[in-house]
Every structure is written in structure tokens, then in C-alpha cells.
Amino acid sequence: MMTFTIFGVSSVALFGQLLLGLINGAFYAMLSLGLAVIFGMLNIINFTHGAQYMMGAFVAWMLLDYLGIGYWPALVLAPVIVGITGVIIERTMLHRLYKLDHLYGLLLTFGLALTIQGLLRNQYGASGLPYAIPDELRGGTNLGFMFLPNYRGWVVVASLVVCLTTWFVIERTKLGAYLRAATENPTLVQAMGINVPRMITLTYGTGVGLAGLAGVLAAPIYSVNPNMGADLIIVVFAVVVIGGMGSILGSIVTGFGLGVVEGLTKVFYPEASATVIFVIMVIVLLTKPAGLFGRNA
Amino acid sequence: MREQTNGADGGRTPFLRVQGLNAWYGESHVLHGIDFEVHEGEVVTLLGRNGAGKTTTMKSIMGIVGRRQGSVVFKGTETIGLPSNRIARLGLAFCPEERGIFSSLNVEENLTLPPVIAPGGLSVETIFELFPNLKERLKSQGTKLSGGEQQMLAIGRILRTGARMLLLDEPTEGLAPVIVQQIGNTIRRLKQEGFTILLVEQNFRFAATVADRHYVMEDGHVVAMVRNAELDQRMDEIHEYLGV
Numbered sequence: 350m351m352t353f354t355i356f357g358v359s360s361v362a363l364f365g366q367l368l369l370g371l372i373n374g375a376f377y378a379m380l381s382l383g384l385a386v387i388f389g390m391l392n393i394i395n396f397t398h399g400a401q402y403m404m405g406a407f408v409a410w411m412l413l414d415y416l417g418i419g420y421w422p423a424l425v426l427a428p429v430i431v432g433i434t435g436v437i438i439e440r441t442m443l444h445r446l447y448k449l450d451h452l453y454g455l456l457l458t459f460g461l462a463l464t465i466q467g468l469l470r471n472q473y474g475a476s477g478l479p480y481a482i483p484d485e486l487r488g489g490t491n492l493g494f495m496f497l498p499n500y501r502g503w504v505v506v507a508s509l510v511v512c513l514t515t516w517f518v519i520e521r522t523k524l525g526a527y528l529r530a531a532t533e534n535p536t537l538v539q540a541m542g543i544n545v546p547r548m549i550t551l552t553y554g555t556g557v558g559l560a561g562l563a564g565v566l567a568a569p570i571y572s573v574n575p576n577m578g579a580d581l582i583i584v585v586f587a588v589v590v591i592g593g594m595g596s597i598l599g600s601i602v603t604g605f606g607l608g609v610v611e612g613l614t615k616v617f618y619p620e621a622s623a624t625v626i627f628v629i630m631v632i633v634l635l636t637k638p639a640g641l642f643g644r645n646a
Numbered sequence: 647m648r649e650q651t652n653g654a655d656g657g658r659t660p661f662l663r664v665q666g667l668n669a670w671y672g673e674s675h676v677l678h679g680i681d682f683e684v685h686e687g688e689v690v691t692l693l694g695r696n697g698a699g700k701t702t703t704m705k706s707i708m709g710i711v712g713r714r715q716g717s718v719v720f721k722g723t724e725t726i727g728l729p730s731n732r733i734a735r736l737g738l739a740f741c742p743e744e745r746g747i748f749s750s751l752n753v754e755e756n757l758t759l760p761p762v763i764a765p766g767g768l769s770v771e772t773i774f775e776l777f778p779n780l781k782e783r784l785k786s787q788g789t790k791l792s793g794g795e796q797q798m799l800a801i802g803r804i805l806r807t808g809a810r811m812l813l814l815d816e817p818t819e820g821l822a823p824v825i826v827q828q829i830g831n832t833i834r835r836l837k838q839e840g841f842t843i844l845l846v847e848q849n850f851r852f853a854a855t856v857a858d859r860h861y862v863m864e865d866g867h868v869v870a871m872v873r874n875a876e877l878d879q880r881m882d883e884i885h886e887y888l889g890v
């Protein structure tokens with residue numbers, strides 16, 4: 350392997366942290382994307398998002414442990430199952446809150462997150478359950494300048510595909526045009542003959558399903574743990590604030606970008622790596638309150 | 647004024663019949679028992695001062711006010727209990743006063759947004775014939791158009807859908823005389839094509855050039871019905887209502 354040093358840091362360490370940053374960024378991007386879509390349509394800041402990501406991982410683990418259903422089918426099934434729970438939550442609870450202040454949706458979704466985490470912690474403990482990397486993606490590849498674990502490469506590629514597909518659907522298709530229009534003026538879109546309440550339900554289900562998908566992708570990397578979402582979601586909210594609430598492309602670029610920034614900070618100034626995103630958030634809030642990609646209200 | 651269904655229009659069943667319509671925004675009671683009807687192929691206007699309740703009447707027909715009561719029968723279907731998407735799919739299309747062009751959609755997306763609900767709508771080519779400006783701006787952001795062009799887009803997009811009755815809320819408001827004329831021509835053309843139109847107008851000189859009948863509204867009531875042919879005789883009365 351070809352190695353060198355930059356500013357006294359070995360290239361192996363540098364690329365290793367860059368890769369870790371990209372992986373974290375992939376999760377930031379997928380989660381903030383779902384949050385942005387949900388916020389646009391429902392006007393609700395979905396604090397359950399982290400728990401729903403965790404549910405994705407748990408459902409994958411349960412499918413394997415109880416039913417012997419492996420990673421690849423779980424990659425489809427778990428998001429659908431998590432999405433269906435989202436549809437139920439929207440139909441039975443969230444839709445009563447749309448006319449009220451944002452704060453009520455925030456409190457409800459926060460309470461739901463704590464409930465889901467608590468129930469799973471009660472049942473499965475907090476120590477974490479292992480989920481194996483699928484056989485096809487074991488091992489790694491020597492790229493010449495670094496060693497790339499195959500599964501991690503897959504996560505980056507898969508999440509990029511998911512993010513770009515979501516972006517394409519929203520920005521370039523008829524369905525996306527309905528979604529954008531309904532985000533601006535739901536009353537008028539409904540008066541054109543579109544069943545907007547159903548669209549809102551499906552948007553929540555899809556956004557939440559996206560979190561579930563991220564959870565399945567995460568399961569083989571991090572142990573499946575009731576707290577895995579709670580730890581992540583705080584950073585994801587910072588990402589959303591930096592990118593600008595409601596911007597699709599902003600969520601993707603900011604997610605990956607901040608993952609990389611965090612990774613690089615780990616290399617060059619490790620003491621700041623846990624706080625760098627929040628420092629950036631403060632700076633962005635002070636200079637560009639609508640976020641880097643946000644439209645000013 | 648209380649016009650009977652089988653009044654002067656030969657007992658035909660009206661295309662749209664509004665009876666005893668009440669509407670509220672929150673606690674404020676805005677429409678107090680509105681009665682009127684529109685026959686198939688007619689162009690009918692709602693005249694009245696600012697705040698008389700014209701827009702609210704249109705929104706109540708579309709089912710997008712806070713609360714409404716009474717009866718709105720469109721093509722034989724009672725719509726008072728229906729959600730607005732179902733009402734639209736019966737063949738009613740609404741062009742709002744504020745135009746409602748979506749800024750996150752380009753002109754083409756705005757134009758093709760309303761779903762086709764029945765066969766018989768105008769083709770996109772015919773719409774470009776009516777409003778040539780739109781064709782040149784297809785990829786522009788919807789809200790980057792001039793006011794007149796936005797109004798053309800707002801009217802154009804509801805012509806594709808196959809809806810046979812159009813509710814146009816002040817389509818000429820704030821527009822240059824040339825464009826007002828273009829919109830007038832469009833309304834006459836649409837009438838020829840058999841569309842039924844309910845039009846809100848402040849400018850009753852314009853209304854007189856396109857409409858068959860006029861209803862005058864005041865404080866949430868319909869206070870007069872005037873045929874276009876009687877307009878000259880009843881000018882004083884109308885001036886009084888409109889305060890011009």
C-alpha cells in the first residue's frame with residue numbers, strides 16, 4: 350500500500366477518518382432528508398425520527414432472530430414495517446395536531462421516542478445486540494491508498510443512491526410537484542382534486558421508512574441498541590439547522606459535508622471532534638439563521 | 647331577494663344551486679344565507695364592495711372555508727359535506743384571487759399540476775394559443791412571471807382538467823388594460839366552448855362585457871340579481887350597492 354504523510358498525519362489515518370466521516374455523513378444525510386420532507390409537509394419537527402431509525406435496526410434484527418429472514422430482504426421489509434407504524438402514528442395522533450402550534454407536535458413525537466426507546470430497552474436491555482455483515486459484503490478491498498471494508502463502501506454508495514433518488518422524485522417528477530405544491534399551499538392543492546390528507550400520511554410513512562432503512566444499513570456497523578437513535582438524532586438536528594429546514598438538496602450536501610468535517614477534525618484536532626458540528630451550527634445560526642440552503646421566510 | 651329555482655330561466659335544473667349558504671372563519675360569521683344559481687353555459691358574476699363576501703362564497707363552494715352550512719348542489723350532487731378534493735373532481739375548478747402560483751414549481755409544472763378529472767379539457771396547445779406568453783416561459787419559476795402572466799397561468803392551468811365550471815376570483819384585478827382585454831376575450835371564448843363561469847369582479851364595466859347575469863352582494867347577503875340586458879336601467883341601484 351502506498352502511504353504518505355500530510356501535516357504530520359499518515360495518509361492511512363487520514364483516509365480512515367475520511368471514510369468514517371463519510372459513513373456518519375451518510376446517516377446524517379438520510380435522516381435529515383426524512384426530517385426535511387416531513388417538516389415540509391406536516392409542519393412537525395419529528396423528534397421520533399431517531400427512534401424510528403433505531404426501530405429499523407431492531408426490526409432487521411428481529412426478522413433475522415425470530416424468522417430467519419436475512420439482511421437483503423430486511424433491507425426492504427424493515428423500512429416498510431417502520432413506515433407502516435409511521436402511517437398508524439400519523440392517522441391516530443399527529444393529524445390531530447396540525448392546527449396547533451409546532452410545539453405540540455414536537456412534544457408528542459419526543460414523548461413517542463422516549464416510549465419506544467423505553468419499551469425496547471425494557472425488553473432487550475441497553476447493551477446492544479450483534480447483527481452480522483451479510484456474507485456478500487464481508488472483507489475489504491485494497492484501494493492502493495487505503496483499505497476499504499466492503500460493507501462500509503456499500504453503505505456510502507447505498508445512501509448516496511437513496512438520497513439522490515429521493516431528491517429526483519421530489520424535484521423532477523409529477524409526484525414531487527404535488528409534494529412541493531402541497532408544502533406551499535395544501536388548501537389549494539386539495540381544491541384541485543388531490544387527496545392531500547392521504548398525501549400527508551404517505552409522506553410521513555415514507556420519511557419514517559427512510560429512517561428505518563438507515564437503521565437497517567447501520568445495524569451491521571453499530572450494535573443494535575435502543576439508544577442508537579437518541580445519540581445520533583441530536584447531531585442530525587444540528588445538521589438540519591445548518592442545512593436549512595425543508596431543503597432537500599441542503600440536507601444531503603450538509604449531511605455528507607458535516608460528516609467529512611467531523612472526520613477531518615478527528616484527525617487534526619481530535620479534542621473538538623464531538624463539538625465541531627455544534628460550533629458550526631452556532632456560527633450558521635448567527636450569520637444565516639435560515640440555514641445554508643434555507644429559503645428565508 | 648329570493649329567486650326561485652324555476653324562475654325566469656324556464657325551469658331548467660341549474661348547474662350550480664346555492665341555497666341558504668352560511669360560512670364562518672373561526673367565530674366570525676361571514677355569509678348569512680346566500681341563495682343564487684348558475685345555469686349550464688352561463689357566465690354569472692358576483693359584484694359587491696370589498697369585504698362583501700364574494701371570495702368567501704367561492705371558497706365555500708369549493709369547500710375551503712373554516713365552516714359552512716346550507717346547500718350547494720352541483721350537477722345534482724349535494725357538496726356541502728364533501729372535502730374539497732371530491733368537490734373538485736365533480737368538475738369545479740377554482741382560480742383564486744391571489745392566483746396561487748407555486749414558487750417551487752416552474753411554469754410548466756404549475757400548468758400541468760391540476761389533475762385531469764374528466765375528458766374534454768383544453769389541450770396545452772390551445773392554452774398556449776390563448777396565452778402565448780406562457781409558452782416562452784415554460785422553464786421559468788412560476789412566481790418570476792409578471793402579474794398578468796401569473797394570472798394567465800392561473801386560468802390556463804384549470805382549463806386542462808376537464809372541469810366544466812370555472813370559479814374565477816377577480817381575474818382582472820391590478821392588471822394592465824391590454825391584459826384585461828385578453829382575459830375578457832378568453833372568457834368569451836370559454837363561454838363559446840360551453841364552459842360555465844362564475845366570476846367575481848369589482849369592475850362591473852368589465853363584467854358587463856362578458857356576463858349574462860349579475861348577483862350583487864352586500865355584507866354576506868345576496869341583495870340583487872340583475873340581467874346584463876337590464877344593466878343600463880338599473881345603473882343607479884347598482885351604483886348605490888357598489889358605492890361607485
Ligand SMILES: Nc1ncnc2c1ncn2[C@@H]1O[C@H](COP(=O)(O)OP(=O)(O)O)[C@@H](O)[C@H]1O
Binds near residue numbers: 671694696697
Ligand atoms: N381568512 C379570514 N379570516 C377571517 N375573516 C375573513 C377571512 N377572509 C375574509 N374574512 C372576512 O370576511 C368578510 C368577507 O370577505 P371576502 O369574502 O374576502 O370579501 P370579498 O371577496 O367580497 O372582498 C370580510 O369582512 C373579511 O374581513
Ligand SMILES: [Mg+2]
Binds near residue numbers: 700701702743
Ligand atoms: Mg375577494
